[in-house]
Amino acid sequence: xxxxxxxxxxxxxxxxxxxxxxxxxxxxxxxxxxxxxxxxxxxxxxxxxxxxxxxxxxxxxxxxxxxxxxxxxxxxxxxxxxxxxxxxxxxxxxxxxxxxxxxxxxxxxxxxxxxxxxxxxxxxxxxxxxxxxxxxxxxxxxxxxxxxxxxxxxxxxxxxxxxxxxxxxxxxxxxxxxxxxxxxxxxxxxxxxxxxxxxxxxxxxxxxxxxxxxxxxxxxxxxxxxxxxxxxxxxxxxxxxxxxxxxxxxxxxxxxxxxxxxxxxxxxxxxxxxxxxxxxxxxxxxxxxxxxxxxxxxxxxxxxxxxxxxxxxxxxxxxxxxxxxxxxxxxxxxxxxxxxxxxxxxxxxxxxxxxxxxxxxxxx
Numbered sequence: 276x277x278x279x280x281x282x283x284x285x286x287x288x289x290x291x292x293x294x295x296x297x298x299x300x301x302x303x304x305x306x307x308x309x310x311x312x313x314x315x316x317x318x319x320x321x322x323x324x325x326x327x328x329x330x331x332x333x334x335x336x337x338x339x340x341x342x343x344x345x346x347x348x349x350x351x352x353x354x355x356x357x358x359x360x361x362x363x364x365x366x367x368x369x370x371x372x373x374x375x376x377x378x379x380x381x382x383x384x385x386x387x388x389x390x391x392x393x394x395x396x397x398x399x400x401x402x403x404x405x406x407x408x409x410x411x412x413x414x415x416x417x418x419x420x421x422x423x424x425x426x427x428x429x430x431x432x433x434x435x436x437x438x439x440x441x442x443x444x445x446x447x448x449x450x451x452x453x454x455x456x457x458x459x460x461x462x463x464x465x466x467x468x469x470x471x472x473x474x475x476x477x478x479x480x481x482x483x484x485x486x487x488x489x490x491x492x493x494x495x496x497x498x499x500x501x502x503x504x505x506x507x508x509x510x511x512x513x514x515x516x517x518x519x520x521x522x523x524x525x526x527x528x529x530x531x532x533x534x535x536x537x538x539x540x541x542x543x544x545x546x547x548x549x550x551x552x553x554x555x556x557x558x559x560x561x562x563x564x565x566x567x568x569x570x571x572x573x574x575x576x577x578x579x580x581x582x583x584x585x586x587x588x589x590x591x592x593x594x595x596x597x598x599x600x601x602x603x604x605x606x607x608x609x610x611x612x613x614x615x616x617x618x619x620x621x622x623x624x625x626x627x628x629x630x631x632x633x634x635x636x637x638x639x
Contacts, residue, residue: 287400288395288396288397288398288399288400289396290399291325291329291395291396291398291399292392292393292395292396292399293392294329294395295329295332295333295391295392295393295394295395295396295398296333296388296389296391296392296395297388298329298330298333298334298388298391298395299333299334299336299337299369299373299384299387299388299391300388302369302370302373303373303374303378303541310326310330311408311409313326314326314327314405314408315408317404318406318407318408321404322404322406323404323405323406324404324405324407324408325398325399325402325403325404325405327405327407327408327411327415327418328395328398328403328404328405328415328419328426328429329391329395329398329399330411331367331394331411331412331415331426331429331430332390332391332393332394332395332398332429332430332432332433333387333388333391333392333394333395333433334364334367334369334391334411334412335364335365335391335394335411335412335413335430335433335434336386336387336388336389336390336391336394336433336434336436336437337364337369337372337373337377337384337387337391337437338360338361338362338363338364338365338369338372338387338412338434339361339364339387339390339433339434339435339437339438339441340372340376340377340383340384340386340387340390340437340438340440340441341357341358341360341361341364341372341376341377341383341387341441342357342358342361342438343383343386343437343438343439343441343442343445344357344376344377344380344383344441344445345357345358345360345361345376346442347442347445348445348447349447350447350448351611351613351614352553352555352611352614353376353447354613355516355610355611355612355613355614356371356375356376356516356555356610356611357372357375357376359371359514359515359516359610360372360375360376360515360610361376362514363509363514363515364412365412365413366412366413366414367410367411367412367413367414367415368412368509370540370545370565371515371557371610372387373387374538374540374545374547375538375547375555375557375610377441378538379537379538380445380448382441382444382445383441383444383445385440385444386436386437386438386440386441386444387437387441389436389437389440390432390433390434390435390436390437390438390440391433391437393432393433393436394429394430394432394433394434394436395429395433397425397428397429397432398425398429401422401425401428403419403422403425403426403429404419404422405418405419406418406419406420406421413430487636487637488552488634488635488636488637489532489550489551489552489554489634489635490532490631490633490634491519491531491532491550491554491556491607491609491631491632491633491634491635492529492531492532492584492585492628492629492630492631492632493519493521493531493607493626493627493628493630493632494521494528494529494530494531494558494588494605494607495521495523495524495525495526495527495528495529495605496523496524496525496527496626496627496628497521497522497523497524497525497605497625497626498521498522498524498623498624498625498626499519499520499521499621499622499623499624499625499626499630499632500520500521500522500604500623501520501623502518502519502520502606504520505518505520505562505604505606506562506602506604507562507563507602510559510562510604510606510608513608515557515608515610516557516608516609516610516611516612517608517609517612517618517620517633518606518607518608518609519606519607519608519620519621519632519633520604520605520606520607521604521605521606521607521626521632522603522604522605523560523591523593523603523604523605525593526590526591526592526593527587527590528546528558528560528587528588528589528590528591528605529584529585529586529587529588529628530548530582530583530584530585530586530588531548531556531558531584531607531632531633532548532550532551532554532556532584533550533551533582533583533584534548534549534550534551534554534556534581534582535548535549535579535580535581535582536548536576536577536578536579536580536581536582536588537549537555537578538578539574539576539577539578539588539589540565541569542564542565542567542568542569542572543560543569543572543573543574543589543591544559544560544561544564544565544567544569544572544589544591545557545558545559545560545565546558546574546576546588546589548582550635552635552637553611553614553637554609554611554615554635555609555610555611556607556608556609556610557606557607557608557610558588558589558605558606558607558608559605559606559608560572560589560591560596560603560605561591561596561601561602561603561604561605562601562602562604563601563602564596564601566601567595567596567599567601570595570599571591571592571595571596571599572589572590572591572592573589573590573591574588574589575587575588575589575590576588585628585629591603607632607633609633609635612635615635615636615637616636616637617634617635617636618633618634618635618636619633619634619635619636620632620633621633
């Protein structure tokens with residue numbers, strides 16, 4: 276942290292330019308949670324934090340990069356993921372935009388980093404400071420009411436640079452370049468200590484999928500609840516897509532279908548899967564558990580792995596999550612629901628591996 280503080284004092288805002296560009300990569304690695312200490316230290320020393328405006332520029336820039344992808348792309352699946360993800364990033368929640376869109380295509384991620392750096396550079400030059408911490412993005416202006424114009428200009432710079440670069444750099448992928456579809460005889464990625472359970476039938480081997488429909492099983496044993504009862508408003512309102520929420524009874528998080536791991540978060544609290552039918556699925560374990568920085572989570576798969584329904588993805592220590600003060604509710608989100616003709620969700624009930632909680636259909 277002392278190194279970061281030193282960087283921020285470099286002349287002409289050079290340090291802020293560097294850190295504004297590197298902020299999003301630190302989100303990817305999960306180490307960004309330590310930045311609250313920087314905010315609090317600067318508030319104690321200067322009465323304001325110069326770090327929060329930098330973080331705001333970086334966050335909103337990733338949102339702008341995802342927005343450019345959503346506007347430029349002709350792929351309905353990409354649009355249905357990019358547009359709501361960008362909105363979340365503008366509100367300060369960048370994970371869907373970074374992991375679901377920008378990193379997936381990479382160039383938009385770089386565009387967002389450049390935009391964040393440019394916005395942070397301006398913030399440093401005008402000595403933009405925030406009176407508090409915890410809120411970034413659009414609502415971060417509430418912490419900068421003594422310099423609202425400067426905050427708006429910072430946002431315009433970050434958004435403008437990131438959007439333009441992302442719009443120029445992004446190109447739709449060739450339709451022929453699709454993730455490899457998992458076949459029934461594909462090798463299992465389940466760790467050795469859990470293969471006996473699978474063979475014993477405790478974990479189902481495959482989902483039921485036809486040419487026009489696919490069943491998505493619960494990712495964890497527990498109680499399926501109405502999504503409106505989830506404590507996080509973003510999940511409760513299904514902003515990110517059609518959502519099935521489960522209060523888990525154990526910490527074994529498994530694949531809800533056959534597919535490919537698109538991205539597993541380094542902090543272990545979430546994973547993205549592309550299903551055989553083209554569903555883009557985000558499994559998020561707990562509420563705000565990214566702040567645990569990986570403690571209590573053990574990942575069992577890697578990016579690019581092929582998986583079958585029931586393969587173990589993540590082991591979560593529910594007791595540790597609860598002791599840390601976080602809700603253990605686990606969400607399975609179909610982020611590209613608009614790409615399907617119908618998405619049917621099961622009624623609230625007790626669920627176990629193999630229970631279908633969502634069915635997606637490509638035709639009537």
